[in-house]
Amino acid sequence: MGYPLLFFCSLIGWSLAFLPSLSPDMQSVTHTDITMEALLEVASSACRDEAQAKGQNYKEPALLTAQSLLLACLGVSEDAGLSSSKLIEVLEEIISENTNIDNDLGGSPAHHFNDEVFEQGREIITQGVSVIRASLQQDDLQAARRALGAVTHTLQDFYSHSNWIELGNQDPYQKLLRPDLQFDNLADANTPTCNDCQDRECPNVILPEILSRNTLTSGYVRPTPQGKCNHGDNTIGGINKDVGGGNVAPGAIDPHIAAHVVATEATKNLLQDIRTAFGSATFLRLLGITRSSVVCFVIDTTGSMTDDIAHVRTLTADMINSKTGTPDEPSLYILVEFNDPDVKQPVSTTDPEEMIRMVNNIRVAGGGDPPEYSLTGIQYALLTAPPSSNIFVFTDAPAKDVELESTVKSLAQSTQSKISFLLTNGPSISSRRRRRSVVSNPSNNLYQQLAQLSGGQAIEVSKATISQATSIIQDSVTSSQVTLLQIDSTGPDTLSFIVDPRVQSVILYITGLSVEFSLQNPSGVSQESTVESGPLASVSAVGNLFTVRLNEGNQTGRWLITVRSSQAYSLRVKGRSTLDFMSRFVEEFGGPHPGFAEISARPPAGQNAILRLTVTGVDMLFEVKLSLVSANGELLRNTSVTRLRQGTYLARVPPLPEVPFILLLTGEEADGQLFQRQSTTQIQASQLTVQVQKVVILVPGQSIAVPFTVEARGIEGALDIQAQDDQRFVRTFNTSLHVSNVTDNATGWLGLTVPTGTPPGTSSVVTLEAESTATRQSNFALLRVSVIQAVIDFTPPVCRVVNESLDCPTQCGNATWEVTLLMTDGNGTGLQAPRISITLPDTTYNESTVSITEVTDENGYNATLLTYTASCCVTNVDISAVDKEGNVGRCDFSIRRPSTAAPPQTTLTSPTTARPTSNTISTTPSNSPRLPVPLWTTLLLLALTALRF
Structure with missing residues (x-):
């Protein structure tokens, strides 16, 4: 094709x-x-x-x-x-x-x-x-x-x-x-x-x-x-x-x-x-070909959470029942349970019934003092869930593991996942003292900061009303949720947002302690927040959350919302649309093969930068503009946007601001309709850059020392270093470094050890952070550790044809063909049973039968005897055997018709399978040698990294 x-x-x-x-x-x-x-x-x-x-x-x-x-x-x-x-x-x-x-x-x-x-x-x-x-x-x-x-x-x-x-x-x-x-x-x-x-x-x-x-x-x-x-x-x-x-010769x-x-x-x-x-x-x-987004729950399982978890059980069942069979059916469910002091490793499933069982099996116990290990649970969720996921945290207690604050913030920025909190630890403080917070309990301030940073929400409700706030989760379970406007403010505002024809199901979420508002549509019709069901929207309130659902109908145009509050509030305007955008900071690099490389950490403060934009759901846009705006909506920078290809743009940004910012994309569609979309994760530029190799491949029992460097632009003095990972592979690291105006960078070492007995396939993400003690600026780098076996079987299974009846008439009709194959992995790791892959072509005559028998071959090795019978109208079948290491062997063969002049064969290669394969099954058994995996690559990576310093 x-x-x-x-x-x-x-x-x-x-x-x-x-x-x-x-x-x-x-x-x-x-x-x-x-x-x-x-x-x-x-x-x-x-x-x-x-x-x-x-x-x-x-x-x-x-x-x-x-x-x-x-x-x-x-x-x-x-x-x-x-x-x-x-x-x-x-x-x-x-x-x-x-x-x-x-x-x-x-x-x-x-x-x-x-x-x-x-x-x-x-x-x-x-x-x-x-x-x-x-x-x-x-x-x-x-x-x-x-x-x-x-x-x-x-x-x-x-x-x-x-x-x-x-x-x-x-x-x-x-x-x-x-x-x-x-x-x-x-x-x-x-x-x-x-x-x-x-x-x-x-x-x-x-x-x-x-x-x-x-x-x-x-x-x-x-x-x-x-x-x-x-x-x-x-x-x-x-x-x-x-x-x-x-210069190519003619015809060449x-x-x-x-x-x-x-x-x-x-x-x-x-x-x-x-x-x-x-x-x-x-x-x-x-490859990410799934129906919808991921549902990720991080749940406090201490004794005081009994009522909350009962609501989570009901929510899970209701959500699964309402989404099953629809385009919004979740593609993956993730559950993280945290307690004090234990935090369970994340469990995940694609089976909705299994998710219901997992939640129903949660048992509450323990706790003691109020703070719990909530940040560890969030860290596990960020490392398990795919990028741009929605993570929902249920707790009634503050965080005990506050030393993970910077790690969680770094991971949230890197993954661009949204973290929302449903908090039931009770409001009880004067609103005058809580002017700059949308939550009433000061122990929830950290949760509010994480929500604001990631584009989520911190919702305070009572245990009796938590079920009224969980609709936000069902609204988020979709592959097509977009953000039209996101504001975190500390005072009254009049704000506008554009609803374009591609947007449906627009919902406004307003969180704050003392908020009133009025909404106006593009035609000038207004509705106050006190009206629960009006001409523009339905309004519901629970705890510190207002949910405003715009009525179906003609919503296109510029809307206004006037928020009257003397205290902090946050506003999120969401909708469903295929028109969306993604962005990543990139840097140009030279050498024999120059190009753009992604910046996975914080971009450089005070320097020009480049953003790569990918716009989905629309073929052509005009007047595309990208702006950097502050959390309260103030314009910080305009950019110069260049269209590279359909849907792909480069935005060149003048020196980045030192304050956090989010991205605002605006433009026109082909019919002249205006649109706007916002990113959700706040971006914080930094004068520090942390560099470390991205990947280390180790075997169980191995230790290694990895160099890293911190570059400081315009910063002098001590740097505090932190290294965290979810598998506890980090053993040692330099806890501090020093930079001066003479040497603006410093090098340290990170010691990693993979314990003996670690299962192959285990991976760990090391978050390496540096913070200036003078300016409190920080940045991070991620090093990913993958564990493989020391000795691996690389030889694919083999087979031979032991019986065949492959002659077919010209008119396929009711005729059939049959082949019997003997497959074995020799003295290797053995075949996966019954991992035999049979691929049928698109045809109405695809009736077939498979018979599989476990036998022993003439060399005494375990083998599989497979007999396959199919209609003569089925002309191409790929039969494969897979061993327990994932090596693939194929038997290619072809049926014979009267028009085919080729003589009968005992082992045949199908002419319809034109591509050769690297693992074509041979006609003789194999001893399947297991080869040691050399660590040459790891050593080379370390050497190259050291040379860069």
């Missing part, structure tokens, strides 16, 4: 890891294009198979985009109002990890298959695939996505940076994903491979004897050793195929396009292996 380059480039702009240029060169293909094409195509196949398994039809979109794929996969129409923003956010996460390799590890030859380090490059792929498999076995989708993005970059670079294409190969190199097989015909250090060429164009630079001997080589990023190949860049030619449009294929085609096929093979090993349903969850 062909895909327009326009869409792929539009997803995250030009992430030019495949191109050594920042120009939007439409003749060249990027890592973004390759990865996105593969992701969408394999996802579409998975959607088809899931639909067939349920007896449903799947109509593949004519134009495969994130939005069209989501609607087709979920079987809903455009009218359902299903937003693709969550899906695009996941795809961006995968692709950002891919393109960031050029910035984070641009000097590592192995990560790009430069300098002829093929063994080391394959080790990086092998480790990454091991992380993906182990993470999926633990249902850690976040860790699997990050590893997938990084692995695909290195895998794709092989085809551009080596001479694989020049050797005449048109298919992926199977051995890149098979570390149990030996490389052959590699150029050694003394083998001349290229002519010396210092020109911009270097045709026929590879020596003829290298090509004739089928010797594999790759280019060197300068300096290039004598007789070796240049990698090439903007000034000198080489063998890289990163850019298209060069551009090597760049050839590399793109094979790299895309290799990426699809990797994705297909993952899909086969873990099933289509898990694969689609990995």
